[in-house]
Amino acid sequence: MGIQDELWKDVIESLFPQFLHFFAPDLAQDVNWDKRYEFLDKEFHQIAPESAESARYVDRLIKVFLKAGGERWVLVHVEVQGYWDKDFPRRMFTIFYRLLDKFAKDIVSLAVFSDARRSYKPDRFTWDFYGCSLEYRYRAYKVLEYADGELGKNENPFALVVLAAKKSVEIKDDEERRVRFKLRLMRELLKRGTSRDEVIGLLRFVDGIVRLSPEQERLVYEELHREEEKTMPYVTNWERFAMEKGMQQGMQQGMQQGMQQMVLEALEERFGRIMPRLSEQIRVKADQEGLQKLLRLALRAGDLEEFEAHAGL
Structure with missing residues (x-):
């Protein structure tokens, strides 16, 4: 499942009301x-196993x-659709x-369309065959149809989630505008007089969906830290978010270092001591997928020359 899909799933769960x-x-x-509402993930995957097996779907059942009605309960089915699919209404x-x-x-079924195709917003499934017909309509929403001013x-607070998703599509090719927007929106989120957990959930979504280069990310965080020095009332929220982000990055870095060490140990176990040059090339390999490939190659290569020939280092 993609990063944006995970972000949508998480923010719907943390901010469902x-x-x-x-x-x-x-x-x-x-x-x-x-009364406590409940996410029925297990039950949903039983009736829609393709959702559990595929990374294509962002769906929740609540x-x-x-x-009215005392113990009466109903189901809310939510789908977030980020790409064009002619079979979506049938699904x-x-x-x-x-x-x-x-x-x-x-x-009650709700479909939220977060893609860049403005005309794509199917809201019904129809079927007609030799005098037999049906029409099933569900509630459909298009992120791009909401006005920035009204959302602001x-x-x-979920209006800011929609705003972030909208702008991530509209200005995805203009990093300067993304920097200004992200700084402005994160500043607004931190000022909101809402619960701390709510603010953290919002920050996590905005930080993930409005992507910047590492250098621009650093500029945004430095600016927010400068404002922190002015003893603004939302400092605790920013500190907690920054701490969580740092912990996540640290965990990721730890995983990468562990994988690098596994590759080196596999090579040394099979082929003896390896040259410092090769060791350094492996240690600077950062992406998880590439390291997994190197580990498989280290376990299967006939000799060190074969490993180096296929490693792409």
């Missing part, structure tokens, strides 16, 4: 938020209770009838 209030306020106002219908068959509960003024 805000998500529902933004996209489906009519439903959200009837939900009994005093069980919520309504204010929505297929999931709907599988859910209806399994749970026999009312279902919206007090619901």
Whole structure:
């Protein structure tokens, strides 16, 4: 699953009430938020195993209770679609009838289209064959259709998630604008008078979806740290986010160093002491996929010359 897909899944889970209030306020106002809502990932993958097996789908299934009806609960099915797919409406219908068959509960289906194709927003599946027909309609939303100004003024924090997703598409080829936008939006997020966990969830999404070069990332963080020195009220939120980001990067670096060491040990075990030049070339190899390839090659190569010939170092 891609980085953006994971970001969407995580932010929907961490900010689900805000998500529902933004996209489906009519439903959200009837939900009994005093009762615990539940993400039914296991159950969803049972009726849609292709979602568990494929990296193409961003889908969530949530069980919520309504204010009316005491213990009455319904299902909310959410799909975030980031690319054009002519079969998407059929998929929505297929999931709907599988859910209806399994749970026999009312279902609300929401499709959020986050791709760059403005005209792509299918909202129904139709079928007609020799006098037999059906039409299944679901709620469809296009990220690019929302106005920047309205999103910026919206007090619901999920509006800033939508704004970040929108701008990540619109200015993806203009890094200077991405730098200005990311700095402005992260500053706004840090100022928000919302819970700390909510702010951290928002920061994580924005940081991941608005991608910058390492140098530009450093400039953004330095600017935020300079503002920190002015004792702004959101310092604790920024510190916690920066700490989490640093820990994640440290873990990633640790994994890379461990993989580098495994490659070196495999070569030394099979072929004896290796030249410092080759050792250094392996140690500067940073990407995880490349290191995995080197480890497989180190275990299979007939000799050191064969390893070097195919390693691409």
